[in-house]
Amino acid sequence: xNSFELLFHTQVFKDMEFLGWYTTGGAPDQxxxxxxxxxxxxxxxxxxxxxxxxxxxxxxxxxxxxxxxxTMLFAELPYTLATEEAERIGVDHxxxxxxxxxxxxxxxxxxxxxxxxxxxxxxxxxxVILEYVKAVQAGEVPxxxxxxxxxxxxxxxxxxxxxxxxxxxxxDQCNDVGLMAYLGSITKTCNSMNQFINKFNVLYDRQGIGxxxxxxxx
Numbered sequence: 001x002n003s004f005e006l007l008f009h010t011q012v013f014k015d016m017e018f019l020g021w022y023t024t025g026g027a028p029d030q031x032x033x034x035x036x037x038x039x040x041x042x043x044x045x046x047x048x049x050x051x052x053x054x055x056x057x058x059x060x061x062x063x064x065x066x067x068x069x070x071t072m073l074f075a076e077l078p079y080t081l082a083t084e085e086a087e088r089i090g091v092d093h094x095x096x097x098x099x100x101x102x103x104x105x106x107x108x109x110x111x112x113x114x115x116x117x118x119x120x121x122x123x124x125x126x127x128v129i130l131e132y133v134k135a136v137q138a139g140e141v142p143x144x145x146x147x148x149x150x151x152x153x154x155x156x157x158x159x160x161x162x163x164x165x166x167x168x169x170x171x172d173q174c175n176d177v178g179l180m181a182y183l184g185s186i187t188k189t190c191n192s193m194n195q196f197i198n199k200f201n202v203l204y205d206r207q208g209i210g211x212x213x214x215x216x217x218x
Contacts, residue, residue, distance in 0.1 A: 020047030026054075028074055048074060129154070 021039055023032065028050060039046045049087050135141045136148070 003204035018043060018046075018051065024049065024051050024053055026052055047077070049079065057151075 018045075021035070023212065025032075028048075032048070032050070036046070036048055039048075132141070132147070136143060
């Protein structure tokens with residue numbers, strides 16, 4: 001473990017404390033012991049989490065203590081994984097596609113599609129009501145007080161979208177989306193510049209070699 005990696009970790013994640021490390025595989029081996037000794041030089045009694053993705057018997061008896069040396073002990077500890085909404089959507093979608101082997105949408109994606117369809121239908125119905133009210137105001141269709149009362153009641157049931165909290169959250173999300181798009185364009189531009197510099201260096205080296213070769217013969 002490099003010291004600059006630990007330094008950057010403490011600078012980026014100031015509110016977090018380094019507790020240990022994790023990896024995947026079977027039972028701990030000598031390489032895990034070697035890495036864990038390096039971690040012990042940074043903090044005292046670090047945590048070591050090793051996940052076995054190929055295990056099939058999760059209810060089998062587990063040896064709680066694993067020892068290769070007198071000074072190195074591994075004990076099993078309970079843990080939970082905390083994820084955000086975006087991570088759960090991505091993991092659920094990938095897991096369903098991997099298990100089924102087809103392009104079927106995940107449960108969360110199906111829920112979002114259903115919400116999108118409901119909002120789209122609501123928008124179309126509200127548009128029809130708006131056109132009816134405009135036609136009534138223009139005198140193209142006769143008044144129907146029952147329909148107008150129901151339209152008024154529907155307008156009162158819809159959430160108010162001109163509050164300060166809604167505007168703040170909306171602008172924050174717009175800024176986040178714009179920032180992600182801006183970062184993506186910057187990354188793409190940096191990649192193009194890097195490829196251009198590499199090609200320029202190759203061409204410049206070839207021209208320099210040609211001039212040196214001509215100098216040897218003339």
